[in-house]
Amino acid sequence: xxxxxxxxxxxxxxxxxxxxxxxxxxxxxxxxxxxxxxxxxxxxxxxxxxxxxxxxxxxxxxxxxxxxxxxxxxxxxxxxxxxxxxxxxxxxxxxxxxxxxxxxxxxxxxxxxxxxxxxxxxxxxxxxxxxxxxxxxxxxxxxxxxxxxxxxxxxxxxxxxxxxxxxxxxxxxxxxxxxxxxxxxxxxxxxxxxxxxx
Amino acid sequence: xxxxxxxxxxxxxxxxxxxxxxxxxxxxxxxxxxxxxxxxxxxxxxxxxxxxxxxxxxxxxxxxxxxxxxxxxxxxxxxxxxxxxxxxxxxxxxxxxxxxxxxxxxxxxxxxxxxxxxxxxxxxxxxxxxxxxxxxxxxxxxxxxxxxxxxxxxxxxxxxxxxxxxxxxxxxxxxxxxxxxxxxxxxxxxxxxxxxxx
Numbered sequence: 001x002x003x004x005x006x007x008x009x010x011x012x013x014x015x016x017x018x019x020x021x022x023x024x025x026x027x028x029x030x031x032x033x034x035x036x037x038x039x040x041x042x043x044x045x046x047x048x049x050x051x052x053x054x055x056x057x058x059x060x061x062x063x064x065x066x067x068x069x070x071x072x073x074x075x076x077x078x079x080x081x082x083x084x085x086x087x088x089x090x091x092x093x094x095x096x097x098x099x100x101x102x103x104x105x106x107x108x109x110x111x112x113x114x115x116x117x118x119x120x121x122x123x124x125x126x127x128x129x130x131x132x133x134x135x136x137x138x139x140x141x142x143x144x145x146x147x148x149x150x151x152x153x154x155x156x157x158x159x160x161x162x163x164x165x166x167x168x169x170x171x172x173x174x175x176x177x178x179x180x181x182x183x184x185x186x187x188x189x190x191x192x193x194x195x196x197x198x
Numbered sequence: 199x200x201x202x203x204x205x206x207x208x209x210x211x212x213x214x215x216x217x218x219x220x221x222x223x224x225x226x227x228x229x230x231x232x233x234x235x236x237x238x239x240x241x242x243x244x245x246x247x248x249x250x251x252x253x254x255x256x257x258x259x260x261x262x263x264x265x266x267x268x269x270x271x272x273x274x275x276x277x278x279x280x281x282x283x284x285x286x287x288x289x290x291x292x293x294x295x296x297x298x299x300x301x302x303x304x305x306x307x308x309x310x311x312x313x314x315x316x317x318x319x320x321x322x323x324x325x326x327x328x329x330x331x332x333x334x335x336x337x338x339x340x341x342x343x344x345x346x347x348x349x350x351x352x353x354x355x356x357x358x359x360x361x362x363x364x365x366x367x368x369x370x371x372x373x374x375x376x377x378x379x380x381x382x383x384x385x386x387x388x389x390x391x392x393x394x395x396x
Contacts, residue, residue, distance in 0.1 A: 042300065043292035050289050071274060080268070080281045087282030088289045091248050094241035102240065 001156075002029065004062035004093075005149030006053070007141045008070075008086035009078075010036055010045050014141030015052070017060045018131070018149035026150050028131040029060060031142050042084070050088045057092060065093040066152035068144065069102035101159070103151050108144070111151035123147050199354075200227065202260035202291075203347030204251070205339045206268075206284035207276075208234055208243050212339030213250070215258045216329070216347035224348050226329040227258060229340050240282070248286045255290060263291040264350035266342065267300035299357070301349050306342070309349035321345050 007014035017029035034052040036045035067089055070082050086102075093100045106116035113126045124143040128136045130150060137143040205212035211234075215227035232250040234243035265287055268280045284300075291298045304314035311324045322341040326334045328348060335341040
């Protein structure tokens with residue numbers, strides 16, 4: 001399974017492709033950061049990011065895309081840019097029919113380091129070790145993109161099983177409700193017949 | 199000049215095309231709201247919105263796209279969805295080389311009603327009157343999309359002039375700084391010569 005991890009952002013957008021092997025082995029296929037000038041128009045910055053992602057999807061053909069889910073940050077302006085960049089990335093994947101999953105920063109940290117409150121240096125250190133890289137990926141956005149891809153590779157099987165279990169539970173609940181409704185209807189019919197016969 | 203106004207959102211995305219005529223006359227070409235199911239995956243909702251916008255750009259061939267700029271709202275989740283939807287709209291326009299301008303809600307309200315603090319009903323009422331519509335556009339997202347297009351048509355000439363004036367001022371400032379630097383260099387050269395001659 002090959003995953004493209006994306007740490008979205010307008011100024012720096014981290015891209016990392018990771019292959020998952022047997023067990024928990026992972027290997028780095030490619031990593032880079034796309035930058036767009038802060039003084040460029042928003043639409044052209046989004047276009048630059050979209051073009052880069054399209055190119056990566058063409059070149060590396062991942063089977064899934066993992067994007068960082070941002071809930072809130074101090075700077076609302078930054079959050080907006082991050083959300084917009086994430087949106088165009090998700091769109092590119094959806095156009096190709098690729099699954100897109102959003103992971104929160106704490107899910108990513110927990111998956112890679114074992115703690116949802118790990119700092120940037122710990123994440124970078126673990127990514128470097130897990131992927132057996134000769135040097136630390138830099139800037140942090142590059143390491144984060146790789147961490148996202150790893151997180152997705154490790155969480156996805158569990159997530160898929162959980163979704164299947166939930167769907168199964170929902171099917172059972174629906175069947176049970178249908179049975180109850182049928183029984184109630186039958187009782188009502190019997191009651192009506194009894195009343196009619198009086 | 200024909201403008202596509204977009205009130206971005208995942209649940210309801212307002213689209214409105216308005217033609218600007220002589221002076222401040224405006225006429226409605228098309229208006230609608232694209233809806234995506236709340237239980238669908240984010241990426242497929244963005245794809246649905248992107249497809250609709252592409253279709254509108256093909257059908258109505260606007261010369262510019264005006265999108266609502268969202269700074270913050272109570273619900274962070276909603277803001278993210280709005281930003282992501284706005285991002286894919288801006289991307290579609292940028293891919294076609296169309297200018298995309300973001301207007302704040304208060305700019306739109308001020309342009310259409312004269313007050314930046316007008317409420318939804320006032321905006322809808324003014325949009326209905328300005329475009330001489332037989333009935334009020336509904337839901338509010340449809341009226342907002344039309345208001346955005348009108349706002350763009352009326353603000354754009356002023357905005358363009360302002361941008362040109364600012365660029366001109368920046369050019370003059372650069373030229374002035376270059377002149378000052380050259381003069382300082384000349385003075386330093388004279389000083390060095392004097393010192394050297396001592």
